[in-house]
Amino acid sequence: MKFFGLVWTGLWRKKARTIFTVLSIVIAFLLFGMLQGIDTSFKQLVDQGRLNVLITTNPAGLQLPLADLSRIQSVHGVTQVTYRSLFVGDYQSPRNIVVVLPVDADSFFAENSMFSVSPAERAAFLHTRTGVLVAQSLAQRLAWKVGDQIPIHGLLNAQKKDGTADWTFQIVGTYDIPGNPVRDQPLLLMNYPYFDTARASDRGTVQLFQETIADASQAAAMSNAIDNLFANSPAPTHTDTERATAQGQLAQIGDLDFFVEAIVGAAFATLLLLTGSTLMQAYRERIHEFAVMKTLGFTDAGVSGLVLSEAMLLNVGAAVVGLLLARALLRVLGSVTARVGAPGLHLPWIVFGVGVGIAVLLALASALPPAWRARRLSIIDALAVR
């Protein structure tokens, strides 16, 4: 630590150069942090998918008859079944998109314990036909209070019998999904019976069934057992675990991984070249200085250590700044994406750690040649240059 002053002064020998180098490292890590943050946020969504929960949908992309419910319940090993529909609408302006999930309240909360709702509000939801529970962050953003009547204009799957798509709901409470990447989704939970009697078409159908099974290791067999029930019906089903369903949706978005890696790779390769050449240049300018230091009694290892520490300080310091910036930016961006129904984005600490690790490696790789030369530097040759 006593050489920190020396390292610091060495770093600021040429102010402009150091500032430019720091800025380009900051930008490279900002890019890394944002892209990896987006990537991991999506992957965490998959990891949240449970292995003992199955999702049954219609592979033709259509609805399933609610009448399937009792047959699914009768499958041995299925402990609980819930079902839901889905429609998309907006509140006051197309900017405020909301997703409405008509659910069967009792079975929905029994199977989705991550939704935390106070018992009083849950009871109010059960007893209020037009009642809805809304995400806490959504209520805050749109300044909704419990007791408010809110008009939702339906955009998709939301036609009503009366020919309009205008729904009015009463807010009976809020929910939160602590620690879940989708906690900020603009989601409304409504009562399925109200939805089903009011809608214009597809009455008596649901978008999906969600089954909890007793033994997760039997998931594949159970999925087959459920699908076999409806194999010869007009609406055959496709059942998979919650996690596999999420994975399938993610895989269809496209080659996210490939692009993140290609871009980050290009950025880091350029960075390595840049810092490498900067450090080498700084070293050449200071050959004389190093020779003097060696004359004064600095060891070979001491001099190369100084070179390495400068590179380390430069890289890791700038990387931390870049990663912190990425964290802040993702938080802002995340509140925007959550608004349109995508998962909230964030930069997990693990990505932060990986970033710092990469910074250390970059510092080592770019400082190794000058550090090696500083170590081998012969005092007489170096001083003779002048």
Added chain:
Amino acid sequence: MSALRQIFAVVGMNLRNLPQRTGASLVIVIGIAGVVGVLVSVLAMAVGFASTIAGAGSPDRALILSGGALQEAMSNIPGDAVPNILEAPGIARDAQGRPIAAAESLAQVQVQPKGGGKPSNVALRGVASVESELRPEIHLVAGRMFRPGLHELIVGRSLEERYGLNIGSHLQFQNGDWAVVGVFASSRPSLLDSEIFTDSQTLLAAYQRTGFQSITVRLAGPGALEQLKHALAADPTLHVNAYQESTYAAAQSRVLNTLLSWIGYFVGGMMAAGALFGALNSLYASVSARSLEIATLRAIGFSPSSVVVSVLAEALALSVAGGLLGALCAWTLFDGHVSSMLGGGVQQNPVAFTMQVTPSLVVLGIIWACVIGFAGGLFPAIRAARLPIARALNAVV
């Protein structure tokens, strides 16, 4: 000596000296190559995707959807309304006087990708015929047509590549075994190349449906769309809307296209800032390495402007080289690369498309490179011009 000749002399000397500063020059070239490479690649995706979605649409055709439906998948037109709709004016008719139109239904089937992995949803479209006056751009390229009444399919060309759906392969869905008997392709990139076709009535029977998702019609000529729209709106028994097919197709890809372009410009812009700092560093270094040379030139009468131009020329030459290198990398790696993305909107079927590195993208990349080079060269150039001659010459070792 004229100013121009001075400039040429100094620029020429500076460019010939470049090989002596390889390391620093490479930082500029590679830094800018990275920026241009990423920018051009991401935009090549956007271009390829948009042209594939748009390729399914023609200004000569109209798409009729049920009222309120924003997309084919959300639309439902009862079968008994179809003859009424086809009576409407504005629809082109063939030599026998029959409307050139097709009522089509859509379903989804799950297909296993070639290399394994999660099955994807692929659109299954019930069509009247493939070689028709309605969509002359679509042709059967291998095998034969499906026969009505049998569980037979023909598949789009991109599915053949992506899912290994060849003639002779079978798919199981809707309680049946379906055989692939042919492959079709459009003459330009099209969304339809990622679909499976079967006979319209066979599909309705298999899914026990009576309604269609859409009616596609050929328009009789200019003004026919307005005519058709009016006629459909005037009939109170019909709840349908007509859209020009090309307009509809463009609207389908707009959101994703904007998103992709935005990602390209954002990531490219960030990398450009990084490359700019790298260029500033290298050019300042280049100026300080040349300080003796610059001072000598100034001492023997070369003007400051010729020095400024020489530094800027160095910056621009290196950045154009970087830009070309980046565009070349993007072109060799990705031009013609088949990628796939969800087809936007609610239907969410993966659409295969070919990335297109077009000349205009390459030009855009070079322009970016020049802007970065110019910005990175300006301040070092000014410093070079302001170099105190006496002190620089004094510093001689």
